[in-house]
Amino acid sequence: METQESALTLALMTQPARATICRALLEAGEEGVPAAELARLAGLSLPRAAHVFQELMQAEVVALAIRERQVCYLLKARRAVREALGYIDSSGLAD
Template sequence: MDPKQEATLSYALLTDPARADICRALLEAGEDGMPAADLAAAVGLNLRRAGRIFQELLQADIVALTVRDRQVCYSLKARREIRQALGYIEDSGLLS
């Protein structure tokens, strides 16, 4: 996939409020990210729904998965770019 297609996919993914909330929570969590269960709870989703979103964000190469202390943890791969994308989407009124 070329960079323009990747950027379009990232913007499309981030226009979903639940995905955007997860990315915002990961921005606040810092570079180490946070455990999946804590992340789901922080954005008010059950773990099953959050798991589907985590999978979508993994496939889009937006988040990274690591295992720490027997917990699945997620972190953002391109924090600065995601922050900018979320800002653009919010300012443009694209967030549904």
């Protein structure tokens, strides 16, 4: 596994909310998902989710977009996230 995928795998494993957010964004495709919906799916308050979003933006995993007056997030590192989640799932690390 490459360094970027290794770091991303570790980041997703150590905080299940990150993995949940990335899975939702991977499924959403180019449309992205509103921040409030991602927070709800991850079981986080919006302020806590905002911190997670900021971490993922700094790592260049997600991007911010404004859609219909809503803050939405889109997955930028689609291939790296798919590979990291696939590794986590296949190795049983998500259990």
